[in-house]
Amino acid sequence: MTPLTNLRPAPVIDETTRLLTEHYVFPEVAEQVADLLRRRLADGAYDVGDAAELARLVTADLQSVNGDKHLRLKHHADPVSPEQGAATLESIRRDYDTSLGGAPRVELLDGGVAVVELAPMLFPLEWAAEPLSAALTLASRAQALILDLRDNRGGDPDTVAFVCSYLLDERTHLNTMHWRGGERGEQYWSLPHVPGARFGGSKPLYVLSSGSTFSAAEELAYDLQQLGRAVVVGEPTRGGAHPCKGWTVHPHLEATVPIGRAVNPVSGANWEGTGVQPDIPCAAAEALDRAHALALARPAG
Template structure:
């Protein structure tokens, strides 16, 4: 259903001004932040955001936010149902609904031919305080498999802490995965695999394949990229969307949430990330054929 709330009822000028302020103050690249804030104010003064619904306002502002450097984490998101005003609460509310409708984010665990297991994590890398138990159960269940196919084709992002947790089952020993730099260029946080994981590890030596699609995004891309850069997994499928900057969300109206990247990721192996370019597969094929392709690779390697 399309919202019938009009931008004028939202006090569009005030909403866009608040968005410009938040972008200017928080976007990870200060020079681009200033350019974007000026663009939004200029477009607002021209009347670009006056007509249409709240959903159309979100689409127009998002297009302008992404017009400078194509950052896909920059967005004004429209929500049909009113969202909480607390910072970050809107995205968590939406994720909770997905979590409860997806077997806690582990919709598929299956043993295929030749002792090869497939584990799908979708549609999100849910927050670890929700997802630790189902992920630990699923990852422990596939631990005895001779090879593992990790399916991220339908995963559109989530919590970096959950990425580190999953990697803990797929690597041997504590491993540095990622460093986040603030907009001032200082180290804001480092991501490492945990020293202990509950249950059994698949480990760091058996064959591992990660399936990707053109929809794989954000934290799911980090999981694929981290494993690829460490030489731990072969990526099979399509290039991913290319969103490497962790974001935070602000509710700027009961139906509108602003998403702004507040840091940038730096991989300790590549000294780079997947922003814009996406994670490039080692074995490129259509996403729909990726599972069969990875299975054939695994069976051939085990033979």
């Protein structure tokens, strides 16, 4: 429990509503949510004794209008820097250092089928390029590949493009991000060249998903699925397609506000609210065995 020592909830709500109205990708929704937070503050709904409880209450209200799971007031047990984005960066750096850079498992199964687990995040590319390249290069000689995203909670769209580059033969348009206030979207493409060896665009590829797969991990599954490159096996994902930034609004609280929306060039849509729907639905715990069986039944051409 983190007490709200010497701090009323009002300044936290004031700053959160300011960030919402200035940065949220949907200005009309921002106004609705900001009005709701102000009403709830005036009603005393946020008069609670600790930061974690305030974060829970405010997050529920932030997400109540349009269900945007990236719109949050996050609690941090340890005090975090007031610098924009620092709270999230410190947290994910700890995860990076304890997960082999986001590729904690590379395994060869029977039949020449490789498994590469990407978890717990698709870390910033300046950190993750080396470990991801090593893992994907090692798997490049496999007859089929299973990409395990069941425990991946998101990350960086540049890292999504980097991973896709190992799984395609040609430079390919993957996604377009539309930022608030921008007249044109920012396109994301696979890379013409990669360090190491590609698995390529023709051998069987399966992506494992779960109800915990979120954000950029969903984009990776969705992009490959829409291109007809991968078969998604497992559960529908959480449904968060809006990239966000974080701002510290209290030493233990960070407001995360989506600043853009993804549009896939194939579907013209995204996975917001619905999640990525698997091609082969099954319980997440069974997904690896199902994908392995599929791979064994469909040898590489």
